Amino acid sequence: MPTEKTFHFLHEPGNPLVLYNIWDAGSAEAVARAGAKALATGSASVAGALGYPDGEAVPLDTLLHVVARIRAVSDLPLTVDFEAGYGETPGEIAGNAADLEDLGVAGINLEDGMPPENGIRPAAEHAERIAAIRARTGLFINARTDLFLQNPSDTHAALLPEAHERAAIYAEAGADGFFAPGLTEPALIGELCRDCPLPVNIMASPAAPSIAELAGLRVARISFGPFPWRDAMASLTQAASEQLGQGA
Template sequence: MQPDVLFRELHQPGRPLVLFNIWDAGSARAVQEAGASALATGSASVAGALGYEDGQELPLDLLLTVVRRIRQSSDLPLSVDFEAGYSDDLNQIAANAARLQDLGVVGINLEDGIPPEQGIRPAREHAARIAAIRDRTDLFVNGRTDLFLQNPATRHADLIEDALARASLYAQAGAGCFFAPGLADAGLIATLCRECPLPVNIMAAPSAPPANELAALQVARISHGPFPWRAAMAALTQAAGEEFRILA
């Protein structure tokens, strides 16, 4: 089966694809050896590992270098966090996405947040970006909304209607999945999964339900975002600190 077809078929509500997000070729090998069905980068993780802040501060050419090394290290289907497309021009966004496809990438995340957290792009503008990419490539586009990330949890119930309207537009534009990072309330996740025209992607986080509960809510994809990289860096800091203290 072709990697892009396999990747699409892995998005099954109730039997979610788990993506333990990676940041380089070494982490790709580790996650593959742990039993992953597919791989996905996280923008904050890739940027942080190279000394950059999240929010498209990492140069696109450097991202492509990282992706190239990951593809040379693994033959699993690979999705790349493409942030907001690295341009405001539709033709350039599509051309940037085509460069990823040329490296063997099968999917991308494309967010409607304006980096770095400068508000939310109008839904139709973001849909036009998705459509431009789909016109130029066969990439599986994970249409991400930052509505829930950029608003407190107390407002999330009021944002579900907006999120569903966005999901409908993103689906019409050619998106294959709808990503709602920051949404952690089980009841709201269930509503989104029930009414969304696309398979739903939720981010695993300390405040979110565990994987088995997300599966029961009919989530189709679980992303771990920056948390694996943060955990690895915390473990490194702790191990180094313990050694330094012993010899102090």
């Protein structure tokens, strides 16, 4: 699809695609008005906005409805946080991904963490899922590793060789990008970007380097994960508190 090709070429090491994550059609319109080049959902944000916990608790049909509403209000390339694929077998997961592609989605995140945070899937098993999606769709597959997210920062340097190994395996299976949320140390990010066979996606967070610093480290994609939704909800709570307090 044209949006898939456009989305692919937006990933440029040193000139990163910045994705300010959304959770519904309204937030999609707001971020599009701000000048976004593409849109990206965050699983925790979508779940929280619907009253669900993160970790594939949102029914797949509900997720597809949310995606359809986002596509109805914006024709920007859209990537969907697909968590672990909403299925047990590679074929089932590939079918689910094809349903997203049919809605006009350009890309997905597919994580090797087993939701909700029940460890890391073997790399070969995750690669089978990537390969099945690649055989069925033209989606930009952003292969996410939860190595850094599920382990404390003082272990990240020791985990980097495994991250490199997983990136190579995922690339061979057909992935288009490598997402390493939780990795925040500039030297380690730079090393990952230097040796990774895929464009690297880093999650912006209070602990992460700035966008300019990440660009200098050759990051190709920066996403904000759940933080925009959390900030929006905190602002809403604060504003409501101020107004409701006047009537006390």
